[in-house]
Amino acid sequence: MTPSEEIEARLRETAEQLLRDKKVDIFLAHGKASLPFRTTPLFITSPEDAERLVWNPFCAMNLAVYLPRLFVRPANAKEAENLEQPTIGMVVKGCEARSVAVLIQEHQIPRDKLVLVGVACGGMADRRKAAAALDGRDPLSVAEDADGNLRVTVAGDQEVALPREDVLAVACTECRRPTPELVDVLIGDGVEGKAADLTRSRTEQFGSQDLDARWAALREALGDCIRCNACRQACPMCYCRECLLDQTTPRWIGAGTDPSDVVIYHLVRAFHLAGRCTECGACTRACPMGIDTRLLIRKLNQDVEDLYGYTPGESTDATGPLSAFAMSDPEDFLTEI
Amino acid sequence: MSETQAVEEQTDSTDQWDPKIVAFLCNWCSYAGADLAGVSRIQYPHNVRIIRVPCSGRVSPAFLLRALQNGADGVLVSGCHPGDCHYISGNLVARRKFALLKELLNYAGIEPERVQFTWVSASEGGRFATVIEKVVEDVRKLGPNEKLVKTL
Numbered sequence: 458m459t460p461s462e463e464i465e466a467r468l469r470e471t472a473e474q475l476l477r478d479k480k481v482d483i484f485l486a487h488g489k490a491s492l493p494f495r496t497t498p499l500f501i502t503s504p505e506d507a508e509r510l511v512w513n514p515f516c517a518m519n520l521a522v523y524l525p526r527l528f529v530r531p532a533n534a535k536e537a538e539n540l541e542q543p544t545i546g547m548v549v550k551g552c553e554a555r556s557v558a559v560l561i562q563e564h565q566i567p568r569d570k571l572v573l574v575g576v577a578c579g580g581m582a583d584r585r586k587a588a589a590a591l592d593g594r595d596p597l598s599v600a601e602d603a604d605g606n607l608r609v610t611v612a613g614d615q616e617v618a619l620p621r622e623d624v625l626a627v628a629c630t631e632c633r634r635p636t637p638e639l640v641d642v643l644i645g646d647g648v649e650g651k652a653a654d655l656t657r658s659r660t661e662q663f664g665s666q667d668l669d670a671r672w673a674a675l676r677e678a679l680g681d682c683i684r685c686n687a688c689r690q691a692c693p694m695c696y697c698r699e700c701l702l703d704q705t706t707p708r709w710i711g712a713g714t715d716p717s718d719v720v721i722y723h724l725v726r727a728f729h730l731a732g733r734c735t736e737c738g739a740c741t742r743a744c745p746m747g748i749d750t751r752l753l754i755r756k757l758n759q760d761v762e763d764l765y766g767y768t769p770g771e772s773t774d775a776t777g778p779l780s781a782f783a784m785s786d787p788e789d790f791l792t793e794i
Numbered sequence: 795m796s797e798t799q800a801v802e803e804q805t806d807s808t809d810q811w812d813p814k815i816v817a818f819l820c821n822w823c824s825y826a827g828a829d830l831a832g833v834s835r836i837q838y839p840h841n842v843r844i845i846r847v848p849c850s851g852r853v854s855p856a857f858l859l860r861a862l863q864n865g866a867d868g869v870l871v872s873g874c875h876p877g878d879c880h881y882i883s884g885n886l887v888a889r890r891k892f893a894l895l896k897e898l899l900n901y902a903g904i905e906p907e908r909v910q911f912t913w914v915s916a917s918e919g920g921r922f923a924t925v926i927e928k929v930v931e932d933v934r935k936l937g938p939n940e941k942l943v944k945t946l
Contacts, residue, residue, distance in 0.1 A: 671902065671903035709860060780887070786893070790911065791912050
């Protein structure tokens with residue numbers, strides 16, 4: 458049995474038990490998709506369906522994105538009293554547990570209506586990287602060996618071995634906390650995270666260029682953006698019912714691909730995620746143009762950590778760094794006269 | 795007429811480029827400071843266009859980016875000194891926001907001098923004039939804002 462198969466078996470068992478005991482109304486997990494390298498979100502409501510649940514190196518999606526929409530948010534306290542909220546069970550990886558923590562912290566979802574089944578995550582594969590490694594051959598099916606590496610069967614019954622490390626998603630190569638912390642049940646042993654230096658070296662590399670080179674590099678990196686807003690849709694932290702982007706009076710950011718609008722869109726999106734981004738890489742996965750959507754957010758999260766000592770997703774009752782202040786906050790950025 | 799067109803016409807009417815600065819001033823301190831500069835007959839550059847806001851905490855990064863996109867060459871945000879906020883802590887929350895924004899814009903390759911932040915109290919008319927002089931001088935050195943301005 459491969460590590461993933463073992464986790465899958467235990468997940469199915471846990472999901473079935475939770476549904477049979479009526480501990481949860483819905484169990485949220487990953488299901489088999491019609492293509493290899495893909496999985497699909499799965500909402501299970503009966504114990505018999507637990508066997509449809511899968512666990513493999515492509516369960517990359519951040520399921521927390523669905524949570525705010527599964528709970529009704531009443532307009533006033535009176536309505537809230539009589540409201541029946543569903544109880545939701547959910548598979549969480551390290552990043553998803555952090556996203557859930559931020560959603561609880563921001564009062565978007567109730568903790569007591571959640572049953573979190575954590576999986577210590579070995580890092581998820583990027584389907585684009587995996588496809589690129591096949592040199593244009595179509596994958597027919599994919600399996601995993603005992604070490605977690607991929608064995609892809611391509612046309613002509615040939616098997617291609619893909620080392621897991623080579624196909625890891627960018628966010629997973631940077632992941633510092635792959636073992637979920639906010640969980641009710643944890644499946645699998647803890648996995649050690651990557652060193653923080655890796656993310657930092659990426660920001661430092663970009664930041665070490667001179668000013669105009671940074672601007673050119675940013676324009677280059679965002680040059681392909683078609684403003685489809687997929688990065689916003691995929692982000693579990695972008696739950697606002699009315700987004701600044703959708704406002705028309707005034708229209709803060711033009712909807713087209715004017716270079717100025719594209720840069721401002723990415724600046725504003727990054728800013729709204731400052732100290733909130735849980736670094737799951739959902740935006741990068743969703744991007745149809747292969748843009749490094751976390752280029753600016755990496756820097757912001759790092760600044761929040763350095764200036765205010767805050768890391769998003771670590772606690773459900775902390776005050777967000779931009780809702781708090783200290784008299785001693787640094788202000789060396791002010792104009793001196 | 796769109797804001798961009800209006801700005802362009804002004805630019806065309808003179809051959810020489812003159813920086814345009816949009817200043818977001820808080821109602822309780824900096825706006826009163828600007829007023830004091832006026833009633834005290836203190837001279838300061840005419841390049842500044844003042845927008846009065848209830849508090850520096852009201853200023854969203856979107857305001858600043860939109861000003862730059864619509865043709866401003868520089869933006870200034872000024873509020874009450876820490877501890878003096880009319881709303882107790884608006885400027886302290888704003889301080890964190892602006893510290894991050896300034897660093898982010900710098901990282902993105904936008905000249906840090908284009909977006910400036912400071913505190914001016916209601917009694918500091920002279921300081922207000924000095925701040926404006928400094929900001930205008932900084933932006934004049936940089937030249938016109940070409941990076942974020944929307945040209946379409």
